[in-house]
Amino acid sequence: MSDMTAVQGTKSNGLAQPIYLDYQATTPCDPRVVEAMLPYFTERFGNPASRNHYYGWEAEEAVEKAREEIATIIGADAKEIVFTSGATESNNLALKGVAYFYREKKNHIITVVTEHKCVLDSCRHLEQDGFRVTYLPVQKNGLIRLEELEAAITDQTVMVSVMAANNEIGVIQPLAEIGAICRKHGVFFHTDGAQAVGKIPLDVNAMNIDLMSISAHKIYGPKGIGALYVRRRPRVRLQALINGGGQERGMRSGTLATPLCVGLGEACRIAQAEMDEEAKRLTALRDRLLKGVSDRLPEVYLNGDAKLRLPGNLNISFAFVEGEGLMMGVKDIAVSSGSACTSASLEPSYVLRALGLDAEMAHTSLRIGIGRFTTEQEIDYAINHIVEAVSRLRELSPLWEMHLEGIDIKSIKWAGH
Amino acid sequence: MSYSEKVIDHYEHPRNVGAFKKDDDGVGTGLVGAPACGDVMKLQIKVSAEGVIEDAKFKTFGCGSAIASSSLVTEWVKGKTLDEAAKIKNTDIAHHLALPPVKIHCSVLAEDAIKAAIADYKKKNGLDETSAA
Numbered sequence: 183m184s185d186m187t188a189v190q191g192t193k194s195n196g197l198a199q200p201i202y203l204d205y206q207a208t209t210p211c212d213p214r215v216v217e218a219m220l221p222y223f224t225e226r227f228g229n230p231a232s233r234n235h236y237y238g239w240e241a242e243e244a245v246e247k248a249r250e251e252i253a254t255i256i257g258a259d260a261k262e263i264v265f266t267s268g269a270t271e272s273n274n275l276a277l278k279g280v281a282y283f284y285r286e287k288k289n290h291i292i293t294v295v296t297e298h299k300c301v302l303d304s305c306r307h308l309e310q311d312g313f314r315v316t317y318l319p320v321q322k323n324g325l326i327r328l329e330e331l332e333a334a335i336t337d338q339t340v341m342v343s344v345m346a347a348n349n350e351i352g353v354i355q356p357l358a359e360i361g362a363i364c365r366k367h368g369v370f371f372h373t374d375g376a377q378a379v380g381k382i383p384l385d386v387n388a389m390n391i392d393l394m395s396i397s398a399h400k401i402y403g404p405k406g407i408g409a410l411y412v413r414r415r416p417r418v419r420l421q422a423l424i425n426g427g428g429q430e431r432g433m434r435s436g437t438l439a440t441p442l443c444v445g446l447g448e449a450c451r452i453a454q455a456e457m458d459e460e461a462k463r464l465t466a467l468r469d470r471l472l473k474g475v476s477d478r479l480p481e482v483y484l485n486g487d488a489k490l491r492l493p494g495n496l497n498i499s500f501a502f503v504e505g506e507g508l509m510m511g512v513k514d515i516a517v518s519s520g521s522a523c524t525s526a527s528l529e530p531s532y533v534l535r536a537l538g539l540d541a542e543m544a545h546t547s548l549r550i551g552i553g554r555f556t557t558e559q560e561i562d563y564a565i566n567h568i569v570e571a572v573s574r575l576r577e578l579s580p581l582w583e584m585h586l587e588g589i590d591i592k593s594i595k596w597a598g599h
Numbered sequence: 600m601s602y603s604e605k606v607i608d609h610y611e612h613p614r615n616v617g618a619f620k621k622d623d624d625g626v627g628t629g630l631v632g633a634p635a636c637g638d639v640m641k642l643q644i645k646v647s648a649e650g651v652i653e654d655a656k657f658k659t660f661g662c663g664s665a666i667a668s669s670s671l672v673t674e675w676v677k678g679k680t681l682d683e684a685a686k687i688k689n690t691d692i693a694h695h696l697a698l699p700p701v702k703i704h705c706s707v708l709a710e711d712a713i714k715a716a717i718a719d720y721k722k723k724n725g726l727d728e729t730s731a732a
Contacts, residue, residue, distance in 0.1 A: 504661050530637065545635075
């Protein structure tokens, strides 16, 4: 989330620490996950690749059980799961690994302008290495147009990479439809599932997904581990990025981090068991927050599709109030902003710009992430807190004053700087 | 990122928020920045017949540092002559608020706002534009 800046709140109003509402950035480990991991740091410390003694077998058994749980949540087979250090590595491995393996035959990749930086940056890297990349635009609601995707496919296209759910605006792409198009044209379909796995139902076979990146720390697992699903039938082959002892069927060498693997597995098991109920609860909290602020504040806009989005995501523009200034005002909640005021460039979020939002509207956005440990009381507190801060900052805003006077701020010739 | 205590103080207790009537002859208005860049400052000065800034008001769309910079300059310009106010430098603002390098542009904007407000006042009152520099 390099474009999102987070300001840590301070102690006030009797809160020991700010309310965490940034679940798309990361999630706390579920205590049940930590519980499952602990023995593998100490007494069960074996190397899962040690095939010749008890310690190795014990670790291997734990890793394979985790692999099974990860496979189950996406409808895959355990043999199709490769452990990595996280979704960034998985995305790198999927894009570069497939591109380099098939480069003699095909040299074209299709992706989307709103992908995570690690996908876009991997694609830039491939472009510098002679590959051709098509970056599909998105509609106002953040979704791609299927006909544009199909039209972009050529006989040189090796892979389509479209994220399952967006990290900033939470919109869910039509995966089954994309998968069907890819299968029809004999093109691999990779999806970055970092934000979607464990939140919405996914099935690699029903959706014709050939590769999927998975992150543990977005689903109440530990940081530092992820996985890549790589389809076996029809087989997807890729060139390893990390060479060594040939672990993970040669696709990713390096000793497996047993406790982290166990943590990811347990996180998937819990997410699978509780997904339906959790999605219902989070959707209700999300809608309550949006309604709460919209009822009390004018000029509030939801960015990204209202229905086809993650249960726990909101991205809201509070017109005429700058996002970073607003984050400083809502110090009792920990959220992110699409404003990039702290970064070297003054460019706001490229994802919001891709929706066709004016730069000024992109500067006024907050991303609010709701998750497993968010309570209704916290949401109600957040509503009041946001409404008060936005109201106060609008009193301070020359743009709000112009708006009330009926002046269109677009009609003014701004100097810029 | 963390803000200095002075920035937080100005952000939480901004001085001289508000507006004067733009059309008053004694009022100079400076509007600088751009919404697309994430900062807009409106600084107004009320000038006495003797050419002294009697009062100042501001409104700012921007981050905490932008709000603090403009709040601070409303305090600084009060009681100064136009020539004295025109000498306020962005570096003084940045230093006083302990702004980090990425926030220096906020202090530059505040300096620009003072200059724009003075220029507006002079233009309205038919005063020589160059004498302030």
